[in-house]
Amino acid sequence: MKLTIIGTGYVGLVTGTCFAEVGHQVICVDRDEDKIKLLNSGGMPIYEPGLEELVKKNVDAGRLSFSTCTKEGVEKSDVIFIAVPTPPMPDGSVDLSFIESVAREIAGAMTSYKIIVDKSTVPVKTGDKVSETIKRYCKAKVEFDVASNPEFLREGFAVDDLMHPDRVVIGVKTQRPVQALKEIYAPFEAPIIVTDINSAELIKHAANSFLALKISYINAVSVICEATGANVQEVANGMGMDGRIGRRFLDASLGFGGSCFPKDLSAFIKISEQLGYDFALLKEVQRINHDQMNRFVKKILDTLWVLKDKKIGVLGLAFKQNTDDIRMSPAIDLCLHLQKEGAKLRVHDPKAMEKAKAVLHNVTYVDDMDEVAEGCDALVIATEWPEFKKLDLERVRKSLTHPILFDGRNLFDAKEMESLGFIYKSIGRP
């Protein structure tokens, strides 16, 4: 089918590429001219494993192209996906101005029947607003359908998640667009559930909030583990073997971050409030997450006492493994806390250093992870990059002025670290 994606970011670019990979004809539109120029010249605006090869393959095959022109995208395709940002406002509600302006642009360009599909994460009832907007601004008065198709990809695993989704959710008002949407997704061989639009929009916020809740739950359990000498990983393993609970998203950490969980939690709390429900459970999820970071900083302060003029090495700047994304990164947040206490930082991330340079100043960026600890009073692990497990620990211990390692991601085995001569402090483990 002929498909257009408006918004060529993490979601739009990966979705468009995977649609092309299964045989659809795809145009990815973005208003950022530099981004489209870069993509048209074979460059990559983001790091996502496997994406670069897939983009090249589909561009070469003539199935994937890039444009800055929404009108062209609307004219040439039957189905238009919206994948623009839905950032948080200062009060936690969602800024829907990007969605509204794309809806107007689409309406202005429509001359025949189109299906407009919202893939951005939006508050419940946004589909109704998109419909009203298109109706109001469409001069040609052609027929159209609006659908909701939330995206569940994880950054760092986006290609794999898109090619092999757990489920595809399609929210519709009438049956008319269902066949076409099912056809688009048929090659992915995933279960498809068709709901009304409000339910589809709610599935996304409810799912993300539940995953964040799972992390805050295990982080709260980690506090009890620390108070009793129990091991949070063993507790998570024992809990996770119950099929009703599951082991995933039970890794205690210095807290969750990223461009989705924090904003989607705030949005869901805000929408609930507007609908007359105080979602206190989710407020607690936020509070636990905030406290988890403070507790980790306190752990560092309790050990090193005064941080002023102390040198600390930090491994990891991205908000999680396998990505260069630093939006709402707990690792960056940690660095800012440590800087505020007067620490001098040496930092490294396998992919996120370029993006970090825009927000994290007065630190030494180190290219080799094994050199970060050089002359430092302590080393901190802030992101769960698997490569950090391959650190040259002997060299790290010798290059630290004191062999202290704070592991905010429980990457190492405590007993092993102690036998290697480290003073090792992690999350929720003796």
Ligand SMILES: NC(=O)c1ccc[n+]([C@@H]2O[C@H](COP(=O)([O-])OP(=O)(O)OC[C@H]3O[C@@H](n4cnc5c(N)ncnc54)[C@H](O)[C@@H]3O)[C@@H](O)[C@H]2O)c1
């Ligand atoms: N990043 C994720 O892992 C993820 C996963 C699932 C859902 N989502 C949701 O998907 C949406 C997009 O997120 P993202 O991370 O891809 O954002 P992003 O910032 O990476 O990309 C959005 C793109 O939209 C472009 N854009 C904005 N207004 C435009 C317009 N009027 N016309 C054309 N292009 C326009 C921007 O230039 C940008 O390139 C958000 O609602 C987000 O919550 C994100």
Ligand SMILES: O=c1ccn([C@@H]2O[C@H](COP(=O)(O)OP(=O)(O)O[C@H]3O[C@H](CO)[C@@H](O)[C@H](O)[C@H]3O)[C@@H](O)[C@H]2O)c(=O)[nH]1
């Ligand atoms: O057990 C865990 C799992 C994750 N995290 C942290 O939680 C955050 C989010 O991780 P993850 O969910 O893997 O990354 P995202 O790419 O933000 O993906 C989430 O947000 C997307 C945007 O809505 C959704 O599409 C995905 O389904 C949802 O997992 C990161 O800081 C992780 O380090 C933990 O601390 N412990």
